[in-house]
Amino acid sequence: MCNQDRTPLLDAITNFIETKPAYFRIPGHRLERGISSKWTDKVGKEVFAYDVTETPFTDDLHSPEGAIEEAQELLRELYDADKSFFLVNGTTCGNEAMLLSAAFEGQEVMIARNAHKSAMMGLIMSGAKPVYIMPEILDEWGLQGGITSEQVRRTFEEHPKCKALFLVSPSYYGITSDLKAIADVCHEYGAMLLVDEAHGGHLYFHEELPDGALEQGADLCVQSMHKVTGALTQSSVLHMKSHLVDVERLVTNLHIVQSTSPNYLLMTSLDCARYELAVHGTEMMKQALELAEYARARIRAIDGFSCMGQEVMGQAGIAGIDRTRLVISAKELGLTGFALEEILFERYAVNMELADYENVLAIVTYANTEDELERLIKACEEIAQKYSKEEKITCEQPKLRLITEQVLTPRQAYFAKTEEIMWQQAVGKISAEMIAPYPPGIPIIYPGERITQEVWDYLEKFRREKRHIHGSRDGKLEIIRIIKDV
Numbered sequence: 001m002c003n004q005d006r007t008p009l010l011d012a013i014t015n016f017i018e019t020k021p022a023y024f025r026i027p028g029h030r031l032e033r034g035i036s037s038k039w040t041d042k043v044g045k046e047v048f049a050y051d052v053t054e055t056p057f058t059d060d061l062h063s064p065e066g067a068i069e070e071a072q073e074l075l076r077e078l079y080d081a082d083k084s085f086f087l088v089n090g091t092t093c094g095n096e097a098m099l100l101s102a103a104f105e106g107q108e109v110m111i112a113r114n115a116h117k118s119a120m121m122g123l124i125m126s127g128a129k130p131v132y133i134m135p136e137i138l139d140e141w142g143l144q145g146g147i148t149s150e151q152v153r154r155t156f157e158e159h160p161k162c163k164a165l166f167l168v169s170p171s172y173y174g175i176t177s178d179l180k181a182i183a184d185v186c187h188e189y190g191a192m193l194l195v196d197e198a199h200g201g202h203l204y205f206h207e208e209l210p211d212g213a214l215e216q217g218a219d220l221c222v223q224s225m226h227k228v229t230g231a232l233t234q235s236s237v238l239h240m241k242s243h244l245v246d247v248e249r250l251v252t253n254l255h256i257v258q259s260t261s262p263n264y265l266l267m268t269s270l271d272c273a274r275y276e277l278a279v280h281g282t283e284m285m286k287q288a289l290e291l292a293e294y295a296r297a298r299i300r301a302i303d304g305f306s307c308m309g310q311e312v313m314g315q316a317g318i319a320g321i322d323r324t325r326l327v328i329s330a331k332e333l334g335l336t337g338f339a340l341e342e343i344l345f346e347r348y349a350v351n352m353e354l355a356d357y358e359n360v361l362a363i364v365t366y367a368n369t370e371d372e373l374e375r376l377i378k379a380c381e382e383i384a385q386k387y388s389k390e391e392k393i394t395c396e397q398p399k400l401r402l403i404t405e406q407v408l409t410p411r412q413a414y415f416a417k418t419e420e421i422m423w424q425q426a427v428g429k430i431s432a433e434m435i436a437p438y439p440p441g442i443p444i445i446y447p448g449e450r451i452t453q454e455v456w457d458y459l460e461k462f463r464r465e466k467r468h469i470h471g472s473r474d475g476k477l478e479i480i481r482i483i484k485d486v
């Protein structure tokens with residue numbers, strides 16, 4: 001691939017530092033001298049010299065025409081996009097910009113009900129009217145599956161004016177939907193496919209990984225390069241591959257959601273992560289896949305443990321799985337995912353990405369070591385010795401697919417007058433909050449939706465069982481914020 005061994009932003013900053021400038025710009029720490037020695041004693045000084053701003057050498061993210069433009073162009077070329085952008089406020093701001101670009105106030109946007117909360121923020125900003133679409137549930141693992149093209153078609157038949165479909169693929173657990181078929185349906189209706197690919201920036205670099213969103217027809221997608229590649233936390237990218245997107249508006253929206261002082265360490269980390277993927281991506285993914293597959297086979301051999309694999313493909317709308325993710329369950333030993341996560345860390349210093357009621361999740365990357373995977377496997381083997389198979393946990397997963405009356409859009413609800421009331425008095429009221437029992441993390445209520453008796457009964461069961469409930473201000477759902485005077 002031509003030119004991909006260059007790192008224009010890294011080189012531009014290096015060249016600037018080599019001029020040994022008398023520095024009178026922001027940031028005030030003057031390259032490295034002004035950083036607390038408490039910190040530099042721990043981490044060294046050199047890196048702070050790269051925390052610069054828009055110097056004559058280092059270009060401007062909001063109006064790129066030098067090193068940043070070149071670095072973004074290399075990224076675009078690598079992903080075969082029409083245009084690619086560096087993001088310094090994570091995929092969060094990319095999702096917001098995508099939704100702001102897709103629809104104006106009052107226009108309809110189809111949106112997967114399990115979307116990350118940044119999608120709700122995008123809806124609040126844009127004023128678009130959400131039309132929700134439910135992911136399937138993979139009962140055996142208590143997880144969300146995919147969205148199918150048939151579901152998407154049915155929803156377009158009822159809402160043909162939807163401007164876009166927003167969905168998450170792959171999910172946190174590495175589950176992908178059939179984006180190719182979904183993109184075809186969206187485009188038949190003249191709508192854009194917007195993909196939150198926060199967990200999928202690496203998919204493009206190995207044939208044993210599912211295809212990426214851009215390869216399957218997505219118009220816009222956002223990737224958290226910090227989640228699985230070598231970029232620093234908060235560093236994401238947005239790609240466009242479409243004739244449906246108004247690029248000027250997209251760029252303006254990126255100005256709205258990003259800092260006017262974008263961090264050069266983050267942007268340099270994107271430049272270097274792109275370089276590594278371009279030059280070594282296939283080997284990096286091979287390494288991650290081999291480590292994960294080795295661990296998956298060993299964990300599956302442990303009595304009482306299970307580890308999700310290819311067998312779930314085709315179920316619950318699942319078109320593919322990213323095998324570098326290890327979804328591990330010890331429910332046959334009576335351990336919830338939360339308990340297993342705690343034991344793994346407290347007793348073995350094995351730190352998982354997350355836990356849910358049934359599972360724990362390990363993200364395996366090229367930068368993990370065999371020794372780390374061995375520690376995880378050994379810990380699971382020891383745990384299996386200590387816990388008996390008699391105490392199975394019974395996991396009742398939410399079967400009900402409730403979508404209730406939408407009285408206000410998320411934006412209208414956000415700007416409405418609200419008040420707090422006791423949860424016991426909430427039937428019939430309009431929620432100002434999103435409430436999502438976790439797992440599976442699908443919001444049962446979005447801001448602006450009516451809390452019907454059916455919805456209340458459903459959530460009440462979770463509340464009484466003291467299950468995790470996301471979105472409730474007090475974390476316990478004893479009180480709820482509702483829209484006043486409606």
Ligand SMILES: Cc1ncc(COP(=O)(O)O)c(C=O)c1O
Binds near residue numbers: 090171172196236
């Ligand atoms: C599916 C999904 N989308 C978006 C985000 C937000 O990404 P970021 O942390 O890069 O802002 C996350 C964060 O975990 C996520 O899991």
